Amino acid sequence: xxxxxxxxxxxxxxxxxxxxxxxxxxxxxxxxxxxxxxxxxxxxxxxxxxxxxxxxxxxxxxxxxxxxxxxxxxxxxxxxxxxxxxxxxxxxxxxxxxxxxxxxxxxxxxxxxxxxxxxxxxxxxxxxxxxxxxxxxxxxxxxxxxxxxxxxxxxxxxxxxxxxxxxxxxxxxxxxxxxxxxxxxxxxxxxxxxxxxxxxxxxxxxxxxxxxxxxxxxxxxxxxxxxxxxxxxxxxxxxxxxxxxxxxxxxxxxxxxxxxxxxxxxxxxxxxxxxxxxxxxxxxxxxxxxxxxxxxxxxxxxxxxxxxxxxxxxxxxxxxxxxxxxxxxxxxxxxxxxxx
Amino acid sequence: xxxxxxxxxxxxxxxxxxxxxxxxxxxxxxxxxxxxxxxxxxxxxxxxxxxxxxxxxxxxxxxxxxxxxxxxxxxxxxxxxxxxxxxxxxxxxxxxxxxxxxxxxxxxxxxxxxxxxxxxxxxxxxxxxxxxxxxxxxxxxxxxxxxxxxxxxxxxxxxxxxxxxxxxxxxxxxxxxxxxxxxxxxxxxxxxxxxxxxxxxxxxxxxxxxxxxxxxxxxxxxxxxxxxxxxxxxxxxxxxxxxxxxxxxxxxxxxxxxxxxxxxxxxxxxxxxxxxxxxxxxxxxxxxxxxxxxxxxxxxxxxxx
Numbered sequence: 001x002x003x004x005x006x007x008x009x010x011x012x013x014x015x016x017x018x019x020x021x022x023x024x025x026x027x028x029x030x031x032x033x034x035x036x037x038x039x040x041x042x043x044x045x046x047x048x049x050x051x052x053x054x055x056x057x058x059x060x061x062x063x064x065x066x067x068x069x070x071x072x073x074x075x076x077x078x079x080x081x082x083x084x085x086x087x088x089x090x091x092x093x094x095x096x097x098x099x100x101x102x103x104x105x106x107x108x109x110x111x112x113x114x115x116x117x118x119x120x121x122x123x124x125x126x127x128x129x130x131x132x133x134x135x136x137x138x139x140x141x142x143x144x145x146x147x148x149x150x151x152x153x154x155x156x157x158x159x160x161x162x163x164x165x166x167x168x169x170x171x172x173x174x175x176x177x178x179x180x181x182x183x184x185x186x187x188x189x190x191x192x193x194x195x196x197x198x199x200x201x202x203x204x205x206x207x208x209x210x211x212x213x214x215x216x217x218x219x220x221x222x223x224x225x226x227x228x229x230x231x232x233x234x235x236x237x238x239x240x241x242x243x244x245x246x247x248x249x250x251x252x253x254x255x256x257x258x259x260x261x262x263x264x265x266x267x268x269x270x271x272x273x274x275x276x277x278x279x280x281x282x283x284x285x286x287x288x289x290x291x292x293x294x295x296x297x298x299x300x301x302x303x304x305x306x307x308x309x310x311x312x313x314x315x316x317x318x319x320x321x322x323x324x325x326x327x328x329x330x331x332x333x334x335x336x337x338x339x340x
Numbered sequence: 341x342x343x344x345x346x347x348x349x350x351x352x353x354x355x356x357x358x359x360x361x362x363x364x365x366x367x368x369x370x371x372x373x374x375x376x377x378x379x380x381x382x383x384x385x386x387x388x389x390x391x392x393x394x395x396x397x398x399x400x401x402x403x404x405x406x407x408x409x410x411x412x413x414x415x416x417x418x419x420x421x422x423x424x425x426x427x428x429x430x431x432x433x434x435x436x437x438x439x440x441x442x443x444x445x446x447x448x449x450x451x452x453x454x455x456x457x458x459x460x461x462x463x464x465x466x467x468x469x470x471x472x473x474x475x476x477x478x479x480x481x482x483x484x485x486x487x488x489x490x491x492x493x494x495x496x497x498x499x500x501x502x503x504x505x506x507x508x509x510x511x512x513x514x515x516x517x518x519x520x521x522x523x524x525x526x527x528x529x530x531x532x533x534x535x536x537x538x539x540x541x542x543x544x545x546x547x548x549x550x551x552x553x554x555x556x557x558x559x560x561x562x563x564x565x566x567x568x569x570x571x572x573x574x575x576x577x578x579x580x581x582x583x584x585x586x587x588x589x590x591x592x593x594x595x596x597x598x599x600x601x602x603x604x605x606x607x608x609x610x611x612x613x614x615x616x617x618x619x620x621x622x623x624x625x626x627x628x629x630x631x632x633x634x635x636x637x638x639x640x641x642x643x644x645x
Contacts, residue, residue: 090602097605170410190493190589195599196408217406217413220495220579220589223602230477231577231589234494 054082055298061095061108062199063225064143064243065285069108071313072306083298091223092199100128105293109286110143110199110243134291136337138330140310142320144273145204145281146247148254152236155184158258158265161280164208167239172216177237191219192231192240198223204241207280229253244268245318273320285319291337300338307331383623386616393610399617405580407600407611414614416621418582422497422590426572427565429501429586430508434561438512439554446520447542465510473574476503495577495589503571508561515560519553520546552640559633563626569594593622
């Protein structure tokens, strides 16, 4: 008898807990939703006239563009608590594979989508089309690919693009700094760079080595730029490259290398990147939502918010804002895509 | 002279519920076995696909590993050497620490000290390995290793080895201590009666008697160190470099698997299959180590009853 009574009590208690949890959670979702327009993020003008949207948005792609998208996503989620935006950074190439398979709603990219079909590999644009995914190209900012060395490296203040090619090219046998320039010390070089899934890798190899994905393979590869920062900051002879934002955030741990592409040594700064004086490593940054995903109201709202507010975030994160006419072009492309 | 009375026959209802309980327990055990068989089948199938594209000779003897950057080369030697190097450093740290802790706990500690120290030691085994990895990268390398060896980089096999050594210490300590405590008291007391000092008893009686258990614990620790993933990925880096220098950044087999899994790899690319080949090799290595440990325990166990 005592067994059945205590099990009855336990069952009632369990039921009471479940009911209480259900009541409190449904209460919680209604309250913040009604407060959302009032408590919009101070840094931006959230579209107060728009009702808060709900839904899940999945974005992947470039680790370079990631800080911008993540910052936009955070503010968007504050204004729209029912929306959940998850942003990952598998690399531009890795992200496109997922995007063209329909697994993500948008792809961050630090290079334009590949449109050229090669004999051994279809281009990303073709793969997307075959799977019924229509990418919409929106340029959101500029980046200057920054080459960095360890702060204890006192000799490499400026390097030419030819020297960079000598170090990074496929089959390169450079193992010491003195192999690059005879008057540099014989310190061994430790290389750090993004892996083959990264748009930064694609862009760097294309402009420095002359061919996309052509590179030596004996270096520490990571799509996580923070790991690269750690790596370069930790070794005297280190040399690495990644997006400008990651350098700006860590100027105390890294030393920037000026790049000479024939017209003298240029240091990457916002001015030199925007004016393209820092060449050839200035590059546009993109976000590619798919037309199919834009049909959903939360995705459309997110990208409208993105383009309306991107300049604030780009400045915060450390990249270079795209000029007004390019941003306007992106906004027009987005509006046209949503209208379809 | 008692005769045992036969048990009363089970009623039909009780026999039925007995059988269903037995079936349920059997199914629970079968789930574990079937999962293992499933893993072996999947690994085997995809590895065979890999070997249709890359020759096994190149895989097992090649010394360059370049899985994502063309030209693709799949020589697994750098990954295996790095894995073994990190495991070796881990054992160099873990065996002395673990064994000496075990000797202290088994032979010298008072019961009060034992109840205090043993749980704390086992707490180390409960630390999430990724936390140990962060500890290595943010504290161990910059503050301790750099102070001792200024030329060391941010990522190194030494840093990973030390952290994995800390990880396996409780394993060795716990199993060795159990082995030592199971040596019969009679042997100990006989030695003391003959005038041996405590340390002589440990050195000459206890350790040889408990040797099979201690060796089994060491081999299990090695198999754990070989399979350790997150701590090693963070501390040793991702540079598939063939080297025996522990101060350099290396990439172990587990770190490679993580690296490819985090990026995205289409299901029919060569990188996808290389993942399975490396995983199968890792599985085979730990299987051999575990079987070896079982065999050692059985072969060298001294039966005292």
